Every structure is written in structure tokens, then in C-alpha cells.
Amino acid sequence: MTVTVDTVKYAADNPDLEQPYRELGLKDEEYARIREILGRRPTSCELAMYSVMWSEHCSYKSSKVHLRKFGDLPTETSLGKLLAGIGEQAGVVDVGQGYAVTFKIESHNHPSYVEPYQGAATGVGGIVRDILAMGARPVAVMDSLRFGPAEAPDTHRVLPGVVAGVGGYGNCLGLPNVGGEVVFDPSYAGNPLVNALCVGVLRHEDLHLAKASGVGNQVILYGAKTGGDGIGGVSVLASETFDAASGDGTSGPAKRPSVQVGDPFMEKLLIECTLELFAEDVVVGIQDLGGAGLSCATSELASAGEGGMRVWLDRVPLRDSSLAPEEILMSESQERMMAVVAPGDVEKFLAICAKWDVPATVIGEVEDTGRLTVEWQGHTVVDVPPRTVAHEGPVYERPVLRPLWQDDLQADGPDVLARPVLEEDIRAVLLQLVASANLSDRSWVTDQYDRYVLGNTVLAQPEDAGMIRVSEDTSLGVALATDCNGRYAKLDPYAGTQLALAEAYRNVAATGARPLAVTDCLNFGSPEDPGVMWQFGQATEGLADGCRTLGLPVTGGNVSFYNQTGEQAILPTPVVGVLGVIDDVATRVRHGWRTPGAEIYLLGTTREEFGGSEWAHVVHGHLGGTPPTVDLDAERALADVLIEAGRAGVVEAAHDLSDGGLAQAVVESCLSSGLGARLTLPAELGPFVALFSESSARAVVAVRTQDKQRFADLCAARGVPSTLIGVVEAGGDDAALVVGDGGTGARFHVSLAELRAAWSGTLPALYEQS
Amino acid sequence: MARVVVDVMPKRAILDPQGRAVVGALGRLGFAGISDVRQGKRFELEVEGDLTEERLAELRRAAETLLANTVIEDFTVRVETVGAEPA
Amino acid sequence: MARVVVDVMPKRAILDPQGRAVVGALGRLGFAGISDVRQGKRFELEVEGDLTEERLAELRRAAETLLANTVIEDFTVRVETVGAEPA
Amino acid sequence: MQKGKSMSTRIGVVTFPGSLDDRDARRAVEIAGGEAVALWHADTDLGGVDAVVLPGGFSYGDYLRCGAIARFAPIMTPVIEAARDGLPVLGICNGFQVLCESHLLPGALVRNDRRKFVCRDQPLRIENAGTAWTSAYSAGQEIVIPIKNGEGGFVADEATLDRIEAGGQVVVRYAGDNPNGSYRDIAGICNEAGNVVGLMPHPEHAVEELCGPTTDGLGFFASLLRQFVPATSP
Numbered sequence A: 001m002t003v004t005v006d007t008v009k010y011a012a013d014n015p016d017l018e019q020p021y022r023e024l025g026l027k028d029e030e031y032a033r034i035r036e037i038l039g040r041r042p043t044s045c046e047l048a049m050y051s052v053m054w055s056e057h058c059s060y061k062s063s064k065v066h067l068r069k070f071g072d073l074p075t076e077t078s079l080g081k082l083l084a085g086i087g088e089q090a091g092v093v094d095v096g097q098g099y100a101v102t103f104k105i106e107s108h109n110h111p112s113y114v115e116p117y118q119g120a121a122t123g124v125g126g127i128v129r130d131i132l133a134m135g136a137r138p139v140a141v142m143d144s145l146r147f148g149p150a151e152a153p154d155t156h157r158v159l160p161g162v163v164a165g166v167g168g169y170g171n172c173l174g175l176p177n178v179g180g181e182v183v184f185d186p187s188y189a190g191n192p193l194v195n196a197l198c199v200g201v202l203r204h205e206d207l208h209l210a211k212a213s214g215v216g217n218q219v220i221l222y223g224a225k226t227g228g229d230g231i232g233g234v235s236v237l238a239s240e241t242f243d244a245a246s247g248d249g250t251s252g253p254a255k256r257p258s259v260q261v262g263d264p265f266m267e268k269l270l271i272e273c274t275l276e277l278f279a280e281d282v283v284v285g286i287q288d289l290g291g292a293g294l295s296c297a298t299s300e301l302a303s304a305g306e307g308g309m310r311v312w313l314d315r316v317p318l319r320d321s322s323l324a325p326e327e328i329l330m331s332e333s334q335e336r337m338m339a340v341v342a343p344g345d346v347e348k349f350l351a352i353c354a355k356w357d358v359p360a361t362v363i364g365e366v367e368d369t370g371r372l373t374v375e376w377q378g379h380t381v382v383d384v385p386p387r388t389v390a391h392e393g394p395v396y397e398r399p400v401l402r403p404l405w406q407d408d409l410q411a412d413g414p415d416v417l418a419r420p421v422l423e424e425d426i427r428a429v430l431l432q433l434v435a436s437a438n439l440s441d442r443s444w445v446t447d448q449y450d451r452y453v454l455g456n457t458v459l460a461q462p463e464d465a466g467m468i469r470v471s472e473d474t475s476l477g478v479a480l481a482t483d484c485n486g487r488y489a490k491l492d493p494y495a496g497t498q499l500a501l502a503e504a505y506r507n508v509a510a511t512g513a514r515p516l517a518v519t520d521c522l523n524f525g526s527p528e529d530p531g532v533m534w535q536f537g538q539a540t541e542g543l544a545d546g547c548r549t550l551g552l553p554v555t556g557g558n559v560s561f562y563n564q565t566g567e568q569a570i571l572p573t574p575v576v577g578v579l580g581v582i583d584d585v586a587t588r589v590r591h592g593w594r595t596p597g598a599e600i601y602l603l604g605t606t607r608e609e610f611g612g613s614e615w616a617h618v619v620h621g622h623l624g625g626t627p628p629t630v631d632l633d634a635e636r637a638l639a640d641v642l643i644e645a646g647r648a649g650v651v652e653a654a655h656d657l658s659d660g661g662l663a664q665a666v667v668e669s670c671l672s673s674g675l676g677a678r679l680t681l682p683a684e685l686g687p688f689v690a691l692f693s694e695s696s697a698r699a700v701v702a703v704r705t706q707d708k709q710r711f712a713d714l715c716a717a718r719g720v721p722s723t724l725i726g727v728v729e730a731g732g733d734d735a736a737l738v739v740g741d742g743g744t745g746a747r748f749h750v751s752l753a754e755l756r757a758a759w760s761g762t763l764p765a766l767y768e769q770s
Numbered sequence B, C: 001m002a003r004v005v006v007d008v009m010p011k012r013a014i015l016d017p018q019g020r021a022v023v024g025a026l027g028r029l030g031f032a033g034i035s036d037v038r039q040g041k042r043f044e045l046e047v048e049g050d051l052t053e054e055r056l057a058e059l060r061r062a063a064e065t066l067l068a069n070t071v072i073e074d075f076t077v078r079v080e081t082v083g084a085e086p087a
Numbered sequence D: 001m002q003k004g005k006s007m008s009t010r011i012g013v014v015t016f017p018g019s020l021d022d023r024d025a026r027r028a029v030e031i032a033g034g035e036a037v038a039l040w041h042a043d044t045d046l047g048g049v050d051a052v053v054l055p056g057g058f059s060y061g062d063y064l065r066c067g068a069i070a071r072f073a074p075i076m077t078p079v080i081e082a083a084r085d086g087l088p089v090l091g092i093c094n095g096f097q098v099l100c101e102s103h104l105l106p107g108a109l110v111r112n113d114r115r116k117f118v119c120r121d122q123p124l125r126i127e128n129a130g131t132a133w134t135s136a137y138s139a140g141q142e143i144v145i146p147i148k149n150g151e152g153g154f155v156a157d158e159a160t161l162d163r164i165e166a167g168g169q170v171v172v173r174y175a176g177d178n179p180n181g182s183y184r185d186i187a188g189i190c191n192e193a194g195n196v197v198g199l200m201p202h203p204e205h206a207v208e209e210l211c212g213p214t215t216d217g218l219g220f221f222a223s224l225l226r227q228f229v230p231a232t233s234p
């Protein structure tokens, strides 16, 4: 950027120097505001800091006003107060017995398009450091993925790289991958979504926060050396719609690569080292370095503490000695952490880092000046009030306008679509859906992830939720699910977001865990498009209202805007993650059948609902109408039944109904157990609606005959409709799914072999390189 | 029948964890005075027919599209001249 | 300051899944006439001081003990002569 | 296996930088009734343990070659010596790779033929129930335990393969689909003496009904403890 160092003094003496603030993504009024705050023009280092911290990604300038809604939600769960909530690196939830759990989901969408492997890998690395920074041991990850059409050439470039990156990083860290999503839709072509979730476990007393308190305390940067990685990555890659021009991965100052390369081995050392630092109690405050690197860590830490900090930038260990101070402040080199340490503990701190072979350097000191000052070669290059960088960025009330096409979209319902009537046609549709890209077997993806490491994985793919035993010496467990149907959200962002919440909630309850708290990752198009902002407003409204009804706090999350190619925004994709707790992991319920002869019940009410359904999408390529009815009271009652039935051991299998309806759920329970099923569908709806409608608040369960009375009582007590729809049949070579219609008595028959071939063949056929 | 060698190396500005691991190990093994190591890939292609300029250009395209990830790697393409014999 | 290059290639007898995959992929991409591909590793070592014979012998030992697994790989060590410029 | 007695059997589990399944291996040892002793890569002695497990993971990131750097860790000097003197040593996955790199076991492990990491529940056949680590099984027995590897393809030249086959050094074979292109479906081998065993699959992930597909993995740890029961009985 500048050749000679642009010091504070020089800036004051040369007020009229032209500055490249627009190239750095700052608007005229934002630049003016910086001059006003400082009472002079910013130095180039200050400009770098403000530009990156005031970017959409770091400042939430377009979303803040909407996210406030989450602030008025209860900060209690049924198990007690949140130990940390929105505003911290990640929310921390009391799960009882002195244990707490912290979890959060974050996006890494644009980088994963530019360089799928490294983009996804560093996405996992970033969220793991967020969790670590709370004082927790990371214990599991999940990945929620969206891609363009499954057969599109670019999907063949992006998907294998993303999956290998999620696996390559997570496997090497030794974190089990316990769940996620893989969804295909044309709107994600050119703009895939990679949302990574991490969950960590800590004892209450181990909680750590990002605070630089205690005047005279030392600021230590530890982990990887700082290089030219992802300079401007945050502002360039995350704050402006990705354009192919930077597809070569080089943009930002001095043609530094915008791509970040991950080093999972260093991150593994960082985890073990940091946990030992916590155990030895030598950490006053701590923060991970993610987007915006040192600019973010120093300004956030200083704001949260005594309000002042002095940093000697020359002390930052560099991988590339040619880096300018502006670049050092913006660098997004991975696998770095910053800690605030009492002077007396510095020696011990450095010794522990040395034991783990993790470079560590004292680069600054906490002050009570209310200023963040940065020295470079004896000159002051930054002198700012840290809050103005970290928290007092611009806040926009973006214009909001319900799209003109919304009415037409909802008017164009699925009722007009031709439906199968004859048995063989229904049978054919069932096989077509089972084999479709969105409903088929995920194991081509999930077999690339280690789900066993750490030895506490109770449930993982393909179960409804991932479940982790909190520690070996307790039977306490946590369950996690993430969900979102973007087609529902497009038809009705408010209802669609509540349906995402409801599905994740239902998935957690189906395993026998009690839902406790929510994290979310809101993936949308450009906030400068009033239609997109309307979707965003509706989505946050829907999530806040839904969480209030279900009594769940939103503990944290992340917003990703500018997900669009040209004018074409992605489907609004508010991914919702729900965390649940189970007292005894031994009572968890799986989705596969267990014993032939057990009765199969359908819980909940089935309506004729096909708006946004997988059937309309796969068979007719149609998206229109309204999504399934939201009934959160019904969801809650259903969850109560599933949880109590699981605890009491009166259901031996449970599977939630969602995409693909009853047919898909029953097929999955058959295939994962190898046991057949004989269904007799309720007459009144007709077989097509009974099999493929996507009404919410439903699940199927298997109940052994000796438990049917207790089960019936449970349902009655909660007022949950329960319909006997069939019986589990034997496994073996001639195992089959037999579907009969109570009304006409018509029936059809599909062998599990044929179902399995259809279900498990799809992704390998697409992505397996011969 | 000719042999074309494509060398693919991580870009200078890009982190090279492999190289870093090797430098560390060499140091621990007592091999001193090695200040930096970069680890990349080497492809040996056996090409039929003779190597016209077009052919080489085509192979360069192949290297660019398939063998190297030009977002993070540089590559060179050259016709193999009998190099140093195996140590 | 000198640069020493160590090339490590899988032995002919040993399965080279990457190399095989590259042949396949090149074919699918329509790059014809490439009968075989082997994928190995290339190390660039920045060596301090000048390269005496002893020094080179030592580096050869380093390559043999660490950089290559001679059960399955062959290696060559050579001093870098300015090669083909990046394509 | 009598728990009380075998408690006195101390099995060291080495932690290298980047080891991941060391906790799991220690847990498996304890569940089998042994005493797990944590060994650090920088240690220079084995603290008098009765056996050593080199666990799975990505030692030093496996950046150069799996196990290539860990093989030179200080702890490996006493491990290699003791192994030559008959100390039972089990290498699991990355540990197997370390044993090959150390030339305690023949052959090497290369990138999976499918060029992808693979994690799944894998049927296996016990070929040699006579080693220090497999005596709890019977020859020909089929078990199911997880595999998870990216570079699990066992390779060696034909002569070596014939030799280890003839010498009964093939301990475990993949049953059914070969997950990684290992020559002759080899999933695990031992040295000529049978005290050093290397396994690609992960028995330590199949020791608890709750968190594993089966408990078939316990036998590897139980085998060892069993040997020591006589030694420790009055």
C-alpha cells in the first residue's frame, strides 16, 4: 500500500492525502465517519482496520437491527441460565451435573467456491477455534452444505473438494463428524453454501471470555506465523458478491492471495496446548483469530476489557518478511489465538506453548487509556478508540420490500400438478424420489468423515440427530441437528424458517433428547436488494417467534449475505441448529426398526401439503404455493411424547418425517435395519397424499405389542394423534416394503434390494471417479 | 515415446505445512543448515508420438486444468532430459 | 545459499493410485496419447553455505532416511539448475 | 480373563504430536481390564510397561508420509529395541504406518486406491490367532470393527508378500469389499516372532456397545492381558 510508513503524526500533518477507501469496500459516508471519529484522516493501518471490521461480515451492519429480535428471547433454558449468549464467540448452555456445552455454526461460502478444499477446511478450523476460545474442549463437528444441480459440471468441481476439505481438516483434528446436510438446488450454482458447526464441552468453572482486563497484563499471540493469507479475504470475499475476476484467488492489496490454506496439525496442537493453558489457569482472556485477524482480535479484546491496549506490531512472527503493517493487521492466516496473561504467568504460558511446539510471542499490553495503539518501527501507526472499530461500526436500516413475484409464486400452487394414481405409478414415484439427489443415501459423503474418534459418539449419520456422550464418567449426552428447506423459505420466509426450526427440534426429540437451545446461520442474497432484506426480516421474525413459542434461546450464530450470482439470489437459507440434552445416553432411540412384529405408528396429522415438496421438485421441477402448515404446539406435544417414550423404552425406533414424507421415512427405517415393513395406509387420504405429503409435526415409531398400551396412554395424555399404519417384517433376502391402501385394498410391493439399489446408487454414480 | 515432467509447487505466498513439517524433522534429525523446504508434486507423463509445439502446449493446458490447482500452486512443464541418476 | 531438489517417485512395481487416476482423468478431458502417468513428490531444499561433496552426501542421506521410503520409492538428489520458467 | 489379576498388566499408549486415538486406546485397555499408561513422544524410556500401543491419528499431520516423522521420535528408540527383544507392540492405523516406517514390519501403506478417506464398519477375518494380540480370537473368525483411513493400502513386493503369507504373518484380512486396495486384502500383519502387530482397522473403537458398531475389538486387548495372567498369579 504505502511505501513509507503512514504514521498518526504524518496523517495529522497531511490531511488531504487521497486514500483508497472505496477499493477497500468503504462507502463515502463510512470514510467520512472514520475521519470524524479520529478528528483527522485515518492512517493506512487504521483504514485497513476500519475497512475490514466495518465490512458486512464483521460488523453485521445490515443485519444488526434484525438480530436484535433474538436479544429479547429467554436467556434461560429448562436447565438454568445461559453462561454466555449472543455477543460472545459462542453461546454456552448449562446441561447439568456441572457440565456446560458451547456450540455455534458459521458460514464459509465464498471461499469454498474459490477453492473448495481449502475454503471448507478453513471453515471448519475457524469455528473450532471459536468453541475452543470459550474454554471448552471441542468434541464434534457438523457440516451443512448446499450445492448447485447435482449433475452440473461445476458441482463436480465444488462438491468433492468441499467434502474432502471438511473431512481432511476435521479428521486430522480428531473431531468426530456427527451430522449435517447435503442439499442440491439450481440457485446454489456458482454460490455453494458451506456452514460448519462445532460443539464443545466444559465444566462451568472453565468458562473463558474474550476480555483484555487488568492493566499491565500481557497480550500474547500464539499459533501459526502470520503470512499473506487471505488478506482482504473478509472484505473482498465475504462482503462483495463473488465475481469470477478474483477466481484466480488473488485480489486485495499487493496481489496477495485471498485464499487461506489450513494446517490442521497446527490446529490440533493449538487445541491441546490451549486446554493445558486453561487447566494451568494462566489465561485471563482469550480470543481466536478468524476473519479480520489481528484487527478483530485486538479491537474486540480491548473493547471488552479495560478499554485500552498497546501493540508492538514488529513483534508479530512473520512467515513472509515482506508484509507491510497494514497487511499484518488484515492477514487471515489460520491457526492463531490471542491470550491476555498476567505478567507473573507469562513464563509458564510460554513454557506450555513450547511443550506443544506452538510459537508464542508477547506482542502487547493492556492499558486503561481507552485507546488501541499500534507501534511499528518506533512510530505510532494506529491510535483509535477500540469500540469504534469493533462495535460502533455503521448500522443500516436497509430498505425492505416484499417482492412483487411473491404473490404469484404462492398463487402457483401444486394442486395443478399431475399425480400418480395407479399402484405401479405410485411405486415408480417412490423409487424416483428415493433415488433423487436430495433424498438418496449420503454415505458417499459421510464415509469420508471420521465419526468414531474420541469414543463418545452415540449417534451419527444417518440418524436423525448426532449424539455425543458428554464425558466417559457420566451418562449425560447432547444431541444436535441442523436443518433448512430453502424452498419452503422462498415460498414463505417466516413460515419456512419456523419449519427449519421445527425440523431440527423434531430431529433432536426423535432421538430421545430434550431440545434446549438454538444456533443459526442465515444465508441470504444481497442486503442491498430490498426483496432479500424482506426475506431476511421475515426469517429473523419467524425464528424469534418460533423460539419464543418453544421456549428456546438463540445462543449465537452467523449471517452470510451476498450469496448470489449476478442478480440471481440463492434460495433464502436460514439454517437452524438445535441442541438437546439426554440424561442417559443408553436410552437413545435410533431410526432403524429393531424387531419383526413390532407395530408401526404414524404420529401427528397428515394434510394434503405439497407446496415446496420434494415430489413437486423432483417429478415436476415445480416450486410454488405455500409450505406446510406450521404448528409449533403440535411440535412440542410430539416432542414430549417422543422424549418420554424414549426414556420409558416404549418405542424401539423413531424417525421424523420431513422431505419426501412418510414414504421416505419408512424406506430409511427399513434400509438401515434390513427389516421389511407392511403398511396399510389410512383410507381417507388416498395412498399418494398419505405417502408423499410433507405435513410437519409428524414422526413414525415402532412399538412392541407388549408396550402398545403404555404408548397409547402417552399419546392420549399429550393429545398427539397416533395411527397404527403397519408392522415391521422379517429381514433377509426377500425382505420388502409392502404398501396397501385401507380403502381400495390396492397394494404394491418393493424389495429392500431394489430400494437399496435406487437409494445408494445416486451419489457414487455422480461423483465416483472410475 | 517421450517423457514430460510436470512439477507442481505451492505458491511462495501460500502456507506450506508439508514443507514446514519436513524442515522441523530434518532439524531434529541433526541435518543442519537447511533454512527452508517446499514440498510439491512431480508428475511423469509418458507421451506417445513426438513432441510438437502443439503437443506441448496441449500438455501445458492439461497441467493447468488438472495437475495443478493454480489458485494455490505454480507449475512447470518440461521434456525430461536424462537427469541425475538415482542416488 | 543453494537450492537442492529431491525428486521422490513410487517404484514401478508399486500401486500408484494417483497416477492411475490422472491417466483416467486426462482421457476423460480429451487429452489423448498419454499412456502412463506416475505421481511423486518434489522437495526444494534451501541450503545455507556452499555445496561441498560432503554436504551433498549428507543431503542424500537425509533424502534416504526421511524424504523417501525406499521400500516403495526411488529418489534423486540434484542441485537446481535454472529450469523451465513457469508455464 | 480375570480382571483382578490382569489389572497389574501395564500397557503403554504413546501420544505423538497429532495422535488422535490415544484416549480411545487407553480406554480400550482399561475396559479390557488392563492398566493404561500414557507415554509421551519425547520420553526416552518405557517406564517398565508390559506392552506398547502406537495409536491412530495423523502424527505430525502425516504431511510427509504417514508415520515417517513419528518414527524418529525419541520414544521410538526404546520401543524398537524392546520390540526386537519380544515386547508386545500393537500399531493401529497410524501406528501401523509408524511400525512399517521403522522397519519393524515389512511393506508400507499407501494412498487408498479410491483416493478418498474411508470410514465404515468393516468385516474382517482373523487369519492368525497365535500372535500376542490375537490369541483371544480363533483362526477364521469373522469380526466387524471400524476402519478409517486415507492411506491404508498395504503394499509390498511379491516376494515379501509370499514370504509373510507363508510365515503366517498375515494376521487379519478384509472380508468382503476391500476398502483401500491393500494387496491380498491384507488388513493387519505381524513380525516373524508374532509380538509386533500392525492393524489398519480400529479395535479401540469397538469396545463399547454404546459407541461402537460391536465389541469385537476387545479381543485384541484381552489377548494380551490373558498372556499375563499366569505371570501375575501366585
Ligand SMILES: Nc1ncnc2c1ncn2[C@@H]1O[C@H](COP(=O)(O)OP(=O)(O)O)[C@@H](O)[C@H]1O
Residues within 6 Å of the ligand: A057, A058, A067, A070, A085, A086, A087, A088, A089, A090, A091, A106, A130, A290, A520, A521, A522, A554, A555, A556, A557, A558, A559
Ligand atoms: N444469525 C445470528 N443469530 C444470533 N446471533 C448471531 C447471528 N449472527 C451473528 N450472531 C452473533 O453475533 C456475534 C458476532 O458474530 P460472529 O462475527 O459470527 O462471531 P465471531 O466474531 O466469533 O465470528 C456472535 O456472538 C454471534 O453469535
Ligand SMILES: [Mg+2]
Residues within 6 Å of the ligand: A089, A130, A288, A290
Ligand atoms: Mg470468533
